[in-house]
Amino acid sequence: MNVISIIVPCYNEEESIGYFYNAIREIGEKLEDAELELVFVDDGSKDNTYEKMCELHEKDNMVKCISFSRNFGKEAAIFSGLRAGAGDCFVVMDADLQHPPETILEMYACWKQGFEVVEGVKKSRGKESKLHKWFAGMFYDVISSTTHMDMRNSSDFKLMDKKVVRELCALTEKNTFFRALAYWVGFKSTSVSYEVCERVAGKSKWSYWKLGKYAVKNLTSFTNAPLQIITILGIIFLIIGAALGMDAIVSFIKGGAVGGYPTLVLLIVISTGAIMISLGIIGIYIAKIYDEIKNRPQYIIRDSKK
Numbered sequence: 001m002n003v004i005s006i007i008v009p010c011y012n013e014e015e016s017i018g019y020f021y022n023a024i025r026e027i028g029e030k031l032e033d034a035e036l037e038l039v040f041v042d043d044g045s046k047d048n049t050y051e052k053m054c055e056l057h058e059k060d061n062m063v064k065c066i067s068f069s070r071n072f073g074k075e076a077a078i079f080s081g082l083r084a085g086a087g088d089c090f091v092v093m094d095a096d097l098q099h100p101p102e103t104i105l106e107m108y109a110c111w112k113q114g115f116e117v118v119e120g121v122k123k124s125r126g127k128e129s130k131l132h133k134w135f136a137g138m139f140y141d142v143i144s145s146t147t148h149m150d151m152r153n154s155s156d157f158k159l160m161d162k163k164v165v166r167e168l169c170a171l172t173e174k175n176t177f178f179r180a181l182a183y184w185v186g187f188k189s190t191s192v193s194y195e196v197c198e199r200v201a202g203k204s205k206w207s208y209w210k211l212g213k214y215a216v217k218n219l220t221s222f223t224n225a226p227l228q229i230i231t232i233l234g235i236i237f238l239i240i241g242a243a244l245g246m247d248a249i250v251s252f253i254k255g256g257a258v259g260g261y262p263t264l265v266l267l268i269v270i271s272t273g274a275i276m277i278s279l280g281i282i283g284i285y286i287a288k289i290y291d292e293i294k295n296r297p298q299y300i301i302r303d304s305k306k
């Protein structure tokens with residue numbers, strides 16, 4: 001009998017957890033040659049999420065639960081769940097049933113065929129605003145082209161073999177980006193597509209501000225492209241500067257007056273802007289180095305039930 005560990009990060013999901021558990025039970029009954037293990041990770045919820053998890057743990061021993069001392073973020077919750085699971089393969093999915101549980105059956109079938117990573121790929125992005133879709137599209141375009149991994153429409157919904165999970169858990173970095181790391185580790189992979197469903201209850205925890213921070217954090221933790229862009233920008237400025245300089249010298253020699261106060265102002269404004277942005281980008285990377293070097297744990301577990 002194979003064991004499938006299902007890792008579920010939860011933040012303020014007291015309303016969704018019951019529905020989620022029932023849906024997973026149904027899937028468990030459809031699996032003939034596998035058992036399920038459910039690892040709920042309460043990411044410092046402010047409602048009764050953990051109490052709900054513990055109730056399920058009391059009545060069903062396939063349920064394990066972990067509670068964080070505060071909100072450490074979905075990434076931390078995923079990694080803590082992966083470390084706690086004991087299955088032969090692992091599925092990471094959201095608690096709000098936006099990732100359809102039936103897809104687990106398809107993923108499991110792929111795993112039995114020998115695939116070690118089975119990506120859940122969104123057929124469409126579900127009901128998101130145009131602006132949201134545009135930002136997400138741009139983010140994945142940048143990250144896909146700079147990391148040379150096609151991450152368009154990827155999500156955190158994945159099945160992974162325990163070998164893959166072992167490698168992921170052995171990584172020492174604290175600024176993790178699970179979605180991209182699952183590509184980065186390699187292994188034999190395939191994908192199954194799924195339709196994003198409506199949230200079963202509660203509401204999404206993402207604001208545009210949070211999403212923006214998430215994008216910057218993950219982009220910079222996965223690619224050095226912004227730093228290279230600075231260098232390219234510098235070269236462009238140098239070329240423009242040289243051309244303008246030559247022009248100024250030539251017109252000086254010719255005896256023409258070097259006018260152009262507006263040009264000067266414009267140049268100063270543009271170049272200071274570019275310098276400030278560049279410093280900011282470098283700052284983000286330095287902050288990341290500082291964060292990693294402090295070597296604080298990615299999360300703190302307050303309580304757990306195995």
Ligand code: UDP
Pocket residue numbers: 008009010011012013043071072073074077093094095096098203204205206
């Ligand atoms: N989540 C979490 N910690 C957080 C935010 C979210 O563990 O700080 C969980 C949340 O409970 C859910 C999953 O991550 O199971 C996805 O969150 P959400 O549905 O809010 O995001 P969306 O589906 O809108 O991307």
Ligand code: MG
Pocket residue numbers: 094096098199204
């Ligand atoms: Mg959701």
